[in-house]
Amino acid sequence: MIVSVPRVLIVALAAVFSAYHLVLAVVSIDVPRHKEPYIAAMVLFALATVLSLLQSRTQRMPTWIAAFNMAVAVVVPLLVxxxxxxxxxxxxxxxxxxxxxxxxMVITSTRRRHTFAWIGTAALVVQTVAWxxxxxxxxxxxxxxxxxxxVSHALSLSLAKAGRDTRQYALAEREAVEWRAAQEAHVSERQFRLGQTSRMSLPMLRQIVAVKGELTDAQRLECLYLEGAIRDEIRGRKLLNDRVRExxxxxxRHGTTVTLLDEGGIDDLGEDDLDRVLNRLADAIRDTQTGKLIARTVPEGSEIAVTVVGLSSFDDGHSSALGSHGIDDEEDRVDLWLEIPRAEEVLSPGRLP
Known part of the structure; x- marks a missing residue:
């Protein structure tokens, strides 16, 4: 358990000790031959103490106050x-x-101005030996x-090191928590995907086992469709809901190659906005007659959530259900360009002939 001492209490103790020295000076005020320099020394010491104990934005003493304290350490012994x-x-x-x-000088050192404190202390030693x-x-x-x-210097260095160590430990703990959360998220996501893949593929696998691998052309085509659906679950992530899957x-089944790419751009969308975006995507897939269709999320920071591109190829008309063709084919023609916004009021669809 760490017990922290209130700063007000520490300042009050330092003020009491400093005031005690002034009381001793007042008690002995009849000793000096001339009182003016003696009183001036008391005023300088009181002023330096007040400045040193004032509330500051940082624990480290301002340079000008530390320099003033050092000057007081030189002048006050000479005046007295x-x-x-x-x-x-x-x-x-x-x-x-x-x-x-x-x-x-202890106050100066405590507030992390060790050089000024030691110079003032050395001046006191030299003056006392000379006197x-x-x-x-x-x-x-x-x-x-x-x-x-x-002692003040050593404690100050120890506390500074303890503060640095505490910050490093806190940072390491935060990084460890984040790493653990990420690992747990990966495990959860992996288990979810495996479970979902198992549910989707299990009926077809049972059918394959039942017919001992002797599949008809229609069944082979269904396997390709199933493989594409599994790939959608892995690549598409949040781009999928029941309407989009359907x-x-x-x-x-009508020969369109569909590719979904979710790169995390819509992870921050709320449930209502996500439903609106996915329903708009489902409508675009339903209403578009094209050879290839690619839907991709847009990185966060953009007003657009998802872009949808429809392409037609000038080939022999055979399309792959797995989405093996790229979107950069020189012979591809753009049939559809659709931007689905994050906010409902922003609309920027476009359809090309």
Whole structure:
């Protein structure tokens, strides 16, 4: 179980810690020789803290605020320590700036501006050594400030990596779910097609077995019609309903080669629109006398759902019930060009002599 801490609570804690440093500064305000630089340092620190804790569109701190915080980390120690020496600060909270700058740099690092935070921390270390010697790093808590900035940096990197990993896992999970859904759809479609093919072919197969393969010419022709119908179920998919199947079979019995190609262009149609399109297709097959007839779906994004083309060939008049002829024969003549729209109000049929 992942427990998330509200951002308001984190900001409130940071504000309390920052305010605590200002309280210590106010308590020790009698230590500095001149109060104006000391108060100016307090104002700069308060301003930098407020800017750093303001609500932002992104978790990453704006560059100009990070640069301002870095400048405050350089200026505030100079303003404070210029008003007293280390002996005067002993036993007081006059050196409040060391912990305050450390807190400000932790906030800067937490908001993913690590370079600015480390530059400000380094400036604090250098200034403290110059003012109180190496021992001042321990006496005034600078080592602790450096440690907190390091911890903040490490935690920030860990959280960023965890966020990236979470997004990658979520993406992988989504892809896995989509893959599983696609596989289940393929299996379901395959089972449906196999079942449908079995129902269509079983009577003819039983008849073939009954006559031990000795079929009459009429029975052989029926086998060809059945093979064409099975091919329609595979290629035609949503281009088929009972009316379309009936008209295709009638057209084939009259010698018309019918080819259906469903490439997914009508998968998004609602039930009513699909029925209207298929009924219009059935009417076109019924009313057209042609040698070859091809119905194909149009890709999504077009106003047209299905195109229907009727062709006549200048040959000896023998047509294949399996649709083996192509539509690009140089001797083919276009008898019918029909575009069945997706929307009922859009009509663009055309018939060529």
């Amino acid at each position: 320590t210029s008003q007293f020496d280390q002996t005067e600060a002993q036993g007081t909270y006059a050196a409040w700036h060391t912990a305050a700058i450390g807190t400000l 109180a010697g190496p021992g001042g790093l321990v006496a005034y808590g600078v080592i602790g400030s450096v440690g907190w900035v390091a 008209q295709i079979m009638i057209a084939r």
